[in-house]
Amino acid sequence: MSFRNSSAPSQHPLIGVDVGGTTLKFGLVSPDCQILHQFAIPTEAERGADAVLARIAEGINRLIDEQNGLIAAVGLGVPGVINQRGEISYPPNFPGWGVVPVAERLRPLLKQPLPIAVENDANVAAFAEAQAPGATDRDFLFITLGTGVGGCIISNGSIWRGATGGAGEIGHLSVVMNGHLCNCGARGCVEAYLGQRYMTALAAAQLPRFPESLLHAMLAEGNALEPKLINAAAEAGDRFAADFLEEMGEILGAALASALNLLDLHLVIVGGGIAQAERHLLEPARRSLRARLIQSISHDIQLRPARFQNNAGIIGAAMLATTAGAA
């Protein structure tokens, strides 16, 4: 979803903003996709929409000042569905937002008129994978494993939005009939296993039955039980952690197989905090995926971690500002 309010020379750098529930990340990005400068400030989401929008504007204005106004466009990745009118509706982790037309509300707060593009954060990260210089994949499913499990369908290089802009919610593809309860109200969703809090809770529930697990000592040292720690334990040879992640990978692969069968896509790109768990999560997911695909598409399937990790939000938002016609 892009909203033009002026045109600007495209050789100027872009501003990409990654709007998270905890942190706002700002980046000055060159048209060829290099981050020239970046910083982050706390979101302070508990203070409500007006305060958060003011803080977003503050960060953008700081970059406008630093560049003496020579900015081509601004892109924002936000954690929620953006509808056809460019509004975000009740974003999770942003209390009191309701329905907010982000670009419209942000525009009067900026020091100078700039084209503003606003997009769902998973779509933004997927767009970075599709559109960054050197990217060659035109059709893929993007899945991001974080607090939630988000996703995006990239078709012919563009975000495929569905009827009202919300397509790509692979986190709420259900793979276990009447399985674990998900926060969406359904049961057996991928997110109810692979979402960070769910995965942590599942591991915590099983861990007492495995007193020999290295995780006990790691937790005693003050580490928090989270997917990355489970992967670190698996990498250190812990059997429980490896088996647990393998089970998660099998569920992930089953969901991806259903999605690829339905969409006729042949590539999955995995983003998010645990996308680097190649050996213990991605490889089991790949095996599970390949075993469950229909024959016509099973011969050339790939699953790989995202190219951009922590900076996917900034880079994708900046890319989106450019190619959405905003710049």
Place this chain on the structure above:
Amino acid sequence: MSFRNSSAPSQHPLIGVDVGGTTLKFGLVSPDCQILHQFAIPTEAERGADAVLARIAEGINRLIDEQNGLIAAVGLGVPGVINQRGEISYPPNFPGWGVVPVAERLRPLLKQPLPIAVENDANVAAFAEAQAPGATDRDFLFITLGTGVGGCIISNGSIWRGATGGAGEIGHLSVVMNGHLCNCGARGCVEAYLGQRYMTALAAAQLPRFPESLLHAMLAEGNALEPKLINAAAEAGDRFAADFLEEMGEILGAALASALNLLDLHLVIVGGGIAQAERHLLEPARRSLRARLIQSISHDIQLRPARFQNNAGIIGAAMLATTAGAA
């Protein structure tokens, strides 16, 4: 997938051919979607590709003769994935076909040059729902319940094909982790429950435990156990049949919820032999679907039987010949 080889006045009628494993159905269809005349001949699929193509040409030539050559275009719905080159690959139930470029092979067998469009049969039936005069739905998921469970994604009035033309295979969306084995090699696929042979086998396995079921008498009268008979028993008040179809509906609804969550579609159109089982299959499916959708799309979901039933293949194929630019 359409293949032009000439242009023709669009006021002439179209020929739609529904290529089934058992029967070839031919229809002469007016540009405003009325069937003017239709007939069927046996496919004789066991005689191989050359023989079947000759029989298809025979039926088309008969309509060409009857119309003194005043035909605008020909469309065919075929049971298999059509790739970007217009080839069908190893269609199930068509022994010895391998990879066949249908239009290319058919063209020299016709009495006169005509534009020929070839498309997967589920896509053809979905296209009829999207493009027939009076159709208003531009975005929906089509699912057809027959021997197999096929489907099609209609986006903005057109067939959404995915990367290589095979999108829409909702039959191989898996809803039961490690559930029943499907003929695709995976487990827990919708087709492994709702496909006609699977549904029949499941019912046959459970039926002996329900000696009071009306189905025993119906089978003794010489009826074959099949989904339509189970629905007839349920309509006649049989508890076993009603509970069985409700369970099937719940599985169907779970698969549809996963698909709609992923695709952001708000309408499901159900075709195929058992799509008329409104009370005992579609209503339970609707309840299951609504209970499993994410909140952002759950408010305006519809599930309804297809408008065209037995003639969907003929009408859709004729429509496709027109709007694919063939006519």
